[in-house]
Amino acid sequence: MNLDINNLNNILLDVLKELGNIGAGNAATALAQMLNNKVDMDVPQVRLLNFSEVDSLIGGAENPVVGIYFCINGDIVGNIMFILDLESSKNLIEILLNKKKPDYDLNEFEISALSEVGNILASSYINCLAKMTNLNLKTSIPSISIDMAGAILSVPAIQFSYVSDKILFIETEFSENNKSITGNLLLIPDIDSFEILLENLGVS
Known part of the structure; x- marks a missing residue:
């Protein structure tokens, strides 16, 4: 199968x-239940990219970010990662914990709260993908790191760049009580898993 993103058809992009x-x-429904308040989520921007294009979209390789990382297992293998810049992560802490936005390094409790949001978002997309494809998909427990974007992205790059350089990039923006958060969800299947996804989505 030719996985040149320039040759992928409009059907796949629509899917x-x-x-x-x-x-x-x-994800908005799950977050609203977690916060016991309404959460508005904009229509996400979805793009299929080469892996090398990602760091420029999240502020550059030296931009400090929070990365929440999961392994995908089951009928396909890969990674999923939720990435927030530090400003968005602190805005999210303010929403989650109903406290003034921290101007210090995040503590263990705050990091745990961010990890739970990443878990909710990743699970929402993976469960949706599982229903759309009739595949058995599972995610690992989350692993969270605060570092420069280039270092954060090196984890999946080292593991999967030798078998696939394609990534599904979902820019997600949500708000609660006029506080907005922008995060990026990255779905990174290996090459064989990408073909399985396409086949089960009816785009083979």
């Missing part, structure tokens, strides 16, 4: 956008 829309809706 991926539908995945983004449904996943975002599920």
Whole structure:
């Protein structure tokens, strides 16, 4: 199968956008239940990119970010990662913990709260993908890191760049009580798993 992103057809892009829309809706519902308040989530921007393009979209390789990382297991293998810049992560802490935005390094409790949000978002998209493809998909427990974007992205790059350089990039923006958060969800299947996804999405 030719996985040149320039040759992928509009059907696939429409399917991926539908995945983004449904996943975002599920994530907004789950976050609203967690916060016991309404959460608005904009229609996500969904793109299929080369791995090398990602760091420029999240502020450059030296931009400090929070990365929440999961392994995907089951019928496909890969990674999923939720990335927030530090400003967005602190805004999210303010929403989650109903406290003034921290101007210091995040503590263990605050990091745990961010990890739980990453878990909710990742699970929402993976569960949606599983329903759309009838595949058995599972995610690992989250691993969280605060570092420069280049270092954060090196984890999946080292593991999967030798078998696939394609990544599904979902830019997600949500708000609660006029506080907005922008995060990026990265779905990184290996090459064989990408073909399985396409086949089960009816785009083979």
